[in-house]
Amino acid sequence: MKKFWLAALAVAGLSTGLAQTVVKLQGFGGNDTAIISSLLKEVVNPAVEKDGIRAEYQGIEGDYKAALLNALAAGTAGDLFYVDIFWSEPVFASGKVEPLNAYFTQKELGVFVPSLLNAFSFKGKIYGLPKDFNTLAVQFNKDLFDEAGVKYPNQADTWDTFKAKLKEVQTKLKDVAGLCVVADFARFGAFAYATGWKPFNAQGKTVLDANFKRAFQWYTSLVKDGAGRYAQDLGAGWTGQCIGEEKAAVSIEGAWIGGFLKDKAPNMKFGTTYLPLDPVTKQRGNFVYTVSWSMNAASKNKQAAAKVLKALTSPEAQNWILTRGLALPSRGALASSPVFQRADKTGELNRVVFNGSTKQGGNVLPFKFGAYDGGDWMRPINEALQAVITGKKSVDQAIADAQAEINKLVK
Amino acid sequence: MEPRRKFDERYLARQRWARAGWVYGTMLALGVFFIGPFYVAFLGSLKDNPLEWPFRATFAQVLPKNWAAAWKLGQQGAGNPLLGGFAPGAVIPFEVTYFVPAGTEPATPTVTVPERRAGAGLGAIFDEVQASQYAQVSPVEEVSRRPARVGEQDGQIVTYRFTISYPRGDPTASEELPTTPRLPLDVEAPRGQVFLTATLDPNRLERRGRVASWDSAAPGFLGYTFKNYVRVFREARDPNTGSSFFLRWTANSFFVSLMAVLVNLLFASLAGYALARMYLPGKGLLFALIILLMAVPQQAMFISNYLVLRDLSLLGSLWGMIVWIGIDMAKVFLMKQFFEAVPREIEEAALIDGANPITTFFRIILPMATPALGALTIMTFQGIWNEFFKAAVVLSGQQGSYTLPLGLSFFRSAYGVAGDWGMMLASAFLSMIPIIILFVVFQRYFVEGVSTSALKG
Amino acid sequence: MQSSKRSEALYALLFLSPFLLHLLIFFIFAFVRTIWFSFTDKTTLNESYNFVGLQNFVKLFGEERFLLALQHSIGFMLVVTTIQTFLALALAAVLNQRLRGIAFFRTVYYVPSVLSSAAVTVIAIWFFQKTGFLNTFIGWVVAHAPVILALAGIFLLAQAVQVALERARGLPVAPTDPALAAISLVVAIGLTWVLNAMGLVVPREQQPPEFTWLTNADSFLGLPIPLWSIVILNIFTTIPSLMLIFLAGLQDIPKSVYEAAAIDGATPLQQFFRVTVPMLRPVTFLVITLSLIGTLQMFDQVALMGDSAPLNSIIVMAYYVYNSVFSGEGRIGEASAAALILAGLTFVVVFLQRTFGVSEKAH
Structure with a gap:
């Protein structure tokens, strides 16, 4: 009998010891699972442990947006989760996301890069803190350029000189493409922005004008003129896969490619430079991709979640991520971090991607399309790109069709 | 009409033999058609790059030379010939051979033990102990040099040797040195110097042939040949608990399948018996209704079921799936068929003894039904083990409670981006093992189950 | 007597109650609710919703993706049902022999039907990749076409010569005589070598493969190429089950019927079409009906393909319904309407097949 009581006591003791509030975090799968889980283990959980809080991360593979919305509807969503700027507005409007103004002072919010923070405000309230951000840059495989005897792409390149270099690499190496071209506004759009074109004009309409056409013509000509191959023909879904498998010499991606290449091609010697300049306007264009940490309005642990959120976006946390070259900080003060001056390939990648959001990036817009779901808005343009790259339509025909489709959506 | 000349006996016998030969030949060809795809996919699952072109049926992982080398290296690395590793005290001699075209002076390759994370995403979470911290590479020395002609080119074949060792630490130190699961190795030579062979064939050549790279230079037999299978268990782990996802999903699948079998064994046979034997007004109507409902697609019902399970807070839980699976109409039919074929006299004798229907059912009817219950068990288990739709509706987003089919779908999106086909194929084959065992042992039930239940149901 | 009957009925109800409860909640209530939802604008995110009449149905028929799904589903059903019924019947006829070891082959052929759709689909996606095995195999056949054609040509020539010789000797051999064919094969292999x-x-x-299966934007016979991949996959995995059903039916045909036909002088081919096919009618009806229902409800393969292929090129009705609920917006109203259309379509197709196609009665 004595044994039984001892055991019971032990169990009781164990359960009080375990009486922790568990804050569930949800976000992208892939590398993010690794990054955030390590961040929680090394920085966040030690910081919130004293309050009896433990944070756990679950990465969602596949269609994150659908999974999050389902989880919100089903009541199985985490306490904190990523919201991508790309489709943030409809989610904030649904009332399923908690405004953060009650949990953070103005001073606490003021440390974030204002444009990033504004991207997550809706009807005057803040619905998410920017986790980090990314822009596009050009990565190139140095071995391939050396082998072809072609000069590396650099920041003085215009579309024409850039294309000439790609074409030379593709011609000389034969089994390697210059660029692997994707039919995706998320890449092509940066070139359209370089011409000064904007997704919405002053009247809020999307007009595929002459500037847009110039960028469109150049981008689709890469395949036709032998400076690149269509990604699908190379059996790849994104330009990172092409460069990782040495099927293409150049890719156009953000800092996320660093983790991928580290795994897929750890020995690759690659360099990073800015997107080429539009030869007419002499400027670049770029996107800012960003994701927020937002809070579940139905969470049972809002106070604990707010504490975790603070720890997640603390200077220590952002510095931890930055020094490991995993993502770029959303806190303005970290821009001068020595990490950006490192000479290795990852340092260069991060520096160029970070600067892509500044003046050097040129005409930079957030990867967001008003109140429209980004996917719906981009679809007609992506289809037009694909039709021209695969030779199914002429440039004029494709743009006219896309314009007609967009007009149905943007009233 | 002129009379037919008759075939003689020997001719007819010859014809019979030939016909049998053609039939067997056809059947073999059909066998290749049905099994061949799985065989080539299995070969693919062993490769470093399952999508390589041109397709090779012979590659590093199936060469006995590499099996022997991997076994030996695993032994040298950590005393583990199967899974390999790198333990204190290990001394691993290694050789690489290059072809150097005439006119160029052979250059000694650079050997490094790099820091290497295990896989993308899930695998990279865990701070694996890196062999690079402990490994010591001896100076690379040239062993031999002989003139040779490779392809169209003259030149020489040069072999280099080096040793990777893991010095034993201070024996008085309080902490023992760790054993690392892998020993990554990169050997780099200048361009133009063509890699020919090595003690163990490398996992890939990088940078257009300059770097020969091994995931582990001490892999062990399984670690080399079944690398992707080992990775399924080692790399796909829950970031919070560190336990293997794949084992968890397998356990989940077993749990759901066995619970569904139990539920159906009991309730489907009860219902089948009542429908077959007992008096119930409106039985015909009920019957018609069931037949009608069987033709309604489940898409027309899952929306409400999803909401019901949500209101019961059963979403994301294995119990939610079990409740929804419930009692299968087809299984009720199967049992009804069976009981209808049982002679009435047996139970009538029991009823006359004054036993009530419940006692009669459990004491007399159910024990007689073992063959039907066997078929029901096998069919239910197989059906639920493979069930994807209900799992996708109930369990989505809750990785810890996935069943195997959903887990495979998760792997497909997790590793599909990186094109990691080795992981995907290996996990698909692993998930088949229980069903294949079941099939081999109980194949009669499978084959007969389909034909009889379909024809008479 | 009356009271014993009543008690038996009560016991029957007791025995049936778990089953009936499950049936009531997860089938009857669920179906009725789906009908109700189809007239509302309910979503998963919002608790409140309104009655909107037939608006969902009207909206569906104006939506490109729904129309694609409808078109794909019908096309998929027609193609797969036709091909797999014929192939399964042919296979069953081959396997319906009294030969040693035939049971082993039957078991082996059944393997693709036993495995989970998830595992098989993952393997299939690998198979259909640009440098996957299917393209490799097709490339091999194309490259070896001269050899294969030579082999086939020599075989036919040798067979024709032999049959002519035998007939000249007065032996009425059939053109397909197996013994002569065996000799022809040996000759063909030797000569080709x-x-x-x-x-x-x-x-x-x-040559390196150029053709893509899963990311191809082209269509063939009105169905997108990626959907054809699923057609191939689906036929491959369902033929074995259907073949077994046919086989069971074949074995139920009494031998005496064939003997009678043989006495009447019917060749094996005539026997097949005059005896086997008509006698198999009830089984064929069953196989076609099962196949129609199965193909209309095909879901797993599309869901598991995921982003391996563009959604619009593989979407079918069953996946459309699921996707409407789970793609984010949680459009329960429209999903319910689409589900009802799918259910209606199933009933209509089964009814049409029964009335105008193969009926369940023999003769």
Whole structure:
């Protein structure tokens, strides 16, 4: 009998010891699972442990947006989760996301890069803190350029000189493409922005004008003129896969490619430079991709979640991520971090991607399309790109069709 | 009409033999058609790059030379010939051979033990102990040099040797040195110097042939040949608990399948018996209704079921799936068929003894039904083990409670981006093992189950 | 007597109650609720919703993706049902022999039907990749076409010569005589080998694959190429089950019927079409009905393909319904309407098949 009581006591003791509030975090799968889980283990959980809080991360593979919305509807969503700027507005409007103004002072919010923070405000309230951000840059495989005897792409390149270099690499190496071209506004759009074109004009309409056409013509000509191959023909879904498998010499991606290449091609010697300049306007264009940490309005642990959120976006946390070259900080003060001056390939990648959001990036817009779901808005343009790259339509025909489709959506 | 000349006996016998030969030949060809795809996919699952072109049926992982080398290296690395590793005290001699075209002076390759994370995403979470911290590479020395002609080119074949060792630490130190699961190795030579062979064939050549790279230079037999299978268990782990996802999903699948079998064994046979034997007004109507409902697609019902399970807070839980699976109409039919074929006299004798229907059912009817219950068990288990739709509706987003089919779908999106086909194929084959065992042992039930239940149901 | 009957009925109800409860909640209530939802604008995110009449149905028929799904589902059903019924019947006829070891082959052929759709689909996606095995195999056949054609040509020639010789000797051999065919095969293999060794018939060099299955935007016979991949996959995995059903039906046909036909002088081919096919009518009806229902409800393969192929090129009705609920917006109203259309379509197709196609009665 004595044994039984001892055991019971032990169990009781164990359960009080375990009486922790568990804050569930949800976000992208892939590398993010690794990054955030390590961040929680090394920085966040030690910081919130004293309050009896433990944070756990679950990465969602596949269609994150659908999974999050389902989880919100089903009541199985985490306490904190990523919201991508790309489709943030409809989610904030649904009332399923908690405004953060009650949990953070103005001073606490003021440390974030204002444009990033504004991207997550809706009807005057803040619905998410920017986790980090990314822009596009050009990565190139140095071995391939050396082998072809072609000069590396650099920041003085215009579309024409850039294309000439790609074409030379593709011609000389034969089994390697210059660029692997994707039919995706998320890449092509940066070139359209370089011409000064904007997704919405002053009247809020999307007009595929002459500037847009110039960028469109150049981008689709890469395949036709032998400076690149269509990604699908190379059996790849994104330009990172092409460069990782040495099927293409150049890719156009953000800092996320660093983790991928580290795994897929750890020995690759690659360099990073800015997107080429539009030869007419002499400027670049770029996107800012960003994701927020937002809070579940139905969470049972809002106070604990707010504490975790603070720890997640603390200077220590952002510095931890930055020094490991995993993502770029959303806190303005970290821009001068020595990490950006490192000479290795990852340092260069991060520096160029970070600067892509500044003046050097040129005409930079957030990867967001008003109140429209980004996917719906981009679809007609992506289809037009694909039709021209695969030779199914002429440039004029494709743009006219896309314009007609967009007009149905943007009233 | 002129009379037919008759075939003689020997001719007819010859014809019979030939016909049998053609039939067997056809059947073999059909066998290749049905099994061949799985065989080539299995070969693919062993490769470093399952999508390589041109397709090779012979590659590093199936060469006995590499099996022997991997076994030996695993032994040298950590005393583990199967899974390999790198333990204190290990001394691993290694050789690489290059072809150097005439006119160029052979250059000694650079050997490094790099820091290497295990896989993308899930695998990279865990701070694996890196062999690079402990490994010591001896100076690379040239062993031999002989003139040779490779392809169209003259030149020489040069072999280099080096040793990777893991010095034993201070024996008085309080902490023992760790054993690392892998020993990554990169050997780099200048361009133009063509890699020919090595003690163990490398996992890939990088940078257009300059770097020969091994995931582990001490892999062990399984670690080399079944690398992707080992990775399924080692790399796909829950970031919070560190336990293997794949084992968890397998356990989940077993749990759901066995619970569904139990539920159906009991309730489907009860219902089948009542429908077959007992008096119930409106039985015909009920019957018609069931037949009608069987033709309604489940898409027309899952929306409400999803909401019901949500209101019961059963979403994301294995119990939610079990409740929804419930009692299968087809299984009720199967049992009804069976009981209808049982002679009435047996139970009538029991009823006359004054036993009530419940006692009669459990004491007399159910024990007689073992063959039907066997078929029901096998069919239910197989059906639920493979069930994807209900799992996708109930369990989505809750990785810890996935069943195997959903887990495979998760792997497909997790590793599909990186094109990691080795992981995907290996996990698909692993998930088949229980069903294949079941099939081999109980194949009669499978084959007969389909034909009889379909024809008479 | 009356009271014992009542008690038996009560016991029957008791025995049936778990089953009936499950049926009531997860089938009857669920179906009725789906009908109700189809007239509302309910979503998963919002608790409140309104009655909107037939608006969902009207909206669906104006939506491109729904129309694609409808078109794909019908096309998929027609193609798969036709091909797999014929192939399963042919296979069953081959396997319906009294030969040693035939049970082993039956078991082996059944393997693709036993495995989970998830595992098989993952393997299939690998198979259909641009440098996957299917393209490799097709490339191999194309490259070896000269050899294969030579082999086939020599075989036919040898067979024709032999049959002519035998007939000249007065033996009424059939053109398909198996013993002569065996000799022809040996001759063909030998001659082809010789031609190959002499360098007269050599395979061409295999070209890298150009054709993509899963990311191809083209259509063939009105169905997108990625959907054809699923057609191939689905036929491959369901033929074995259907073949077994046919086989069971074949074995139920009494031998005496064939003997009678043989006495009447019917050739094996005539026997097949005059005896086997009509006697198999009830089984064929069952197979076609099962196949129609199965193909209309095909879901797993599309869901598991995921982003391996563009959604619009593989979407079918069953996946459309699921996707409407789970793609984010949680459009329960429209999903319910689409589900009802799918249910209606199933009933109509089964009814039409029964009335105008193969009926369940023999003769």
